[in-house]
Amino acid sequence: MRAFIAIKPPVDICKHYFGHINEYAGSFSGKIVRYDQMHITLFFFEDITDRQKDMVADALKDFSGYGSFEIKLEKYSLFYRNKMPSVCFVKCVSEELFILRKKLEKQLDFVEFDRKPFKAHLTLARIKKVSDDDNFNRFLSESAVKYFSVYEILFIKSTLKSNGPVYETIFKINLKR
Secondary structure (H helix, E strand, O other), X not given: OOEEEEEOOOHHHHHHHXXXXXXXXXXXXXXXXXXXXXXXXXXXXXXXXXXXXXHHHHHHHOOOOOEOEEEEEEXXXXXXXXXXXXXXXXXXXXXXXXXXXXXXXXXOOOOOXXXXXXXXXXXXXXXXXXXXXXXXXXXXXXXXXXXXXXXXXXXXXXXXXXXXXXXXXXXXXXXXX
């Protein structure tokens, strides 16, 4: 099963970014992430067993007493593939987020997950081609700053369908307020 551990920003923030990138949708071809599916991925599991799923949920339970913290969504940016933009995102800044991820990583050493260096981000769109560089660069230069407090961590199953992924929360832990 495909699954991931994530943080979801408040709906109003996701709607803001969704609306803003949609204003520039004519500048590129690709797929804009629906606001209700936007999240910050902490760990991605390509293929875990039911037993591993239960073990991940148990590992997350150890963090139920963890304190809430703030994330700053700082600026628009891009990931590149073969020197071409492939993902448009908002950069996340939070020392506490990186500390939490490191602690979680130690707890999850029993399961296979994507080990690329962690780059905290909120994906807005998957880009196939930028057709209007000037307009798209205008979007990237606009202010993206938002703040929110993290009160929960989600463990989510991801099922790929022809019209996009379907997410189902497997487990959720609430952080101390």
